[in-house]
Amino acid sequence: MNAKRNVYLAPYLAWMALFIVIPIALIVYDSFFDIDGGFTFGNYEKFLTPIYLKMTVSSIWYAFLITVFSLLIAYPAAYALTKMKHKQLWLLLLILPSWVNLLLKVYAFLGIFGTYGFVNGALEALGIGRQQILFTDFSFVFVSVYIFIPFMILPVYNALEDLNPSLVFAARDLGASGWTTFRKVVFPLTLDGVKAGCQAVFIPALSLFMITRLVAGNRVITLGTAIEQHFLVTQDWGMGAAIAVFLIIAMVVIMLLTGTGQAGRVRR
Amino acid sequence: MKAAKRWQSAYLIVVFAVLYAPIAYMIFLLVQQRRHDARLRGLHA
Amino acid sequence: MHGFEGFTLEYYGEVFRDGRLLIIVLNTVVIALLSSTISTILGVVGALAIMRTRTRRSRNALLSMNNVLIVSPDVIIGASLLVMFTMAGIRLGFTSVLLSHIAFSVPIVVLMVLPKLQEMSPTLIDAARDLGASGWQVLSRVVVPFIKPGIFAGFFMALTYSLDDFAVTFFVTGNGFSTLSVEIYSRARQGVSLSINALSALIFLFTLLIVLGYYVLNRRSAKRLGTGVPR
Structure with a gap:
């Protein structure tokens, strides 16, 4: 095996060139x-105008919100998971919903949040009255967080599981309070998991477009919806490609910041 | 310690309930096609 | 509970009478099976290629290339493949969707197969060689049976990702060809129609069946190998 030529390398390299290198170069x-079809730097100039910059900033802001809320909900959940008796069963239950078609889940939320949906029914029963929930920032962030939560819980859970419990006991024995132990011992040691989770949530959150269109209507414009709009509606591929290049750069920057942890692919 | 454990379980149950809400809703739809139909007509009216 | 008039299978009948919908279901299944089969083969080849690299650096280079498609947002994959297919003159439709699904499935298969290959002891291959097995025999009699659980896991992951994919397909699908996810999206955007609910339920049941099949198969192969690691 050692002296033999690597016969598998050629087809694999060919595949990677064809489906990774060439498409990105073409973008x-x-x-x-x-x-x-004329050569121009205009697309990038246009990207730097206030309209596009504002869209970019708002897209980053939404992605940031989605990541923060996911982390705030996921960390305690992952922590609680490590303390449970039937961990394997809970983990299976956590992964199971991600096998259900994403569109179906989003579609179900259209019904749940709709004017005559469950939530509005409950609100009316409580005497608050029907509210417009669909097509608001709230519904957009909520559904996005819902979609991304398992991808945040899993890496954090894995990091917590790898944590040596004797370190926590040692900290407690030395008189650290629960909060101090968490802040000085547990959280820093699970930072890699948190980073992997943030990476798995933030990048896709920047490029959401299906959830945006269905749940937020035209209220929220993300980089994803902008790219889709330019490629499939206005047919201005150059501009769409320029935004895509920005998204790729953003992706690389985030990967450098959070490390290339294999957080797993997130479907959306 | 016991109280903490109870809180943890309660929290997990809430998270998982939300996680399964849309799926429960799909199953609910499975058995209540007609009623849903009428309600959604209202939604888009 | 007003308005609930009892159970009805009427809308399921509607789904099956809708010829267009039937064709779309067929498209989705054919694309999923074909793309996951092809990408499983390519992914195994890729994993073997990564295993056989001599230096750590080239291995890491290959691995990070592999990861590019895993971290890339769907929009980027979809848009870049759309650009490539248009330039190459590939008509948007069945071929373009199939190729795209293979493109995003291969890295997943590689990641599922690679750990199994790393688990395999090199002495196993040396022993087979000493006993006079040819390169092909070593692969088919020793390596493939050993990494079978990884191959199965990769195949099922590819299958579900293909069935589930919306964004990439949406970019490269063109007119006239559609998969279930794309169809649900366009119908949901036009307002909620009756048949979507029945359709959704059908896909939901189908997904459950696949998951079940996956666990049963996984259980069986795990048992045979004597490693009780449920994944």
């Missing part, structure tokens, strides 16, 4: 052409 190439 970069395309971003330098305007809608009529």
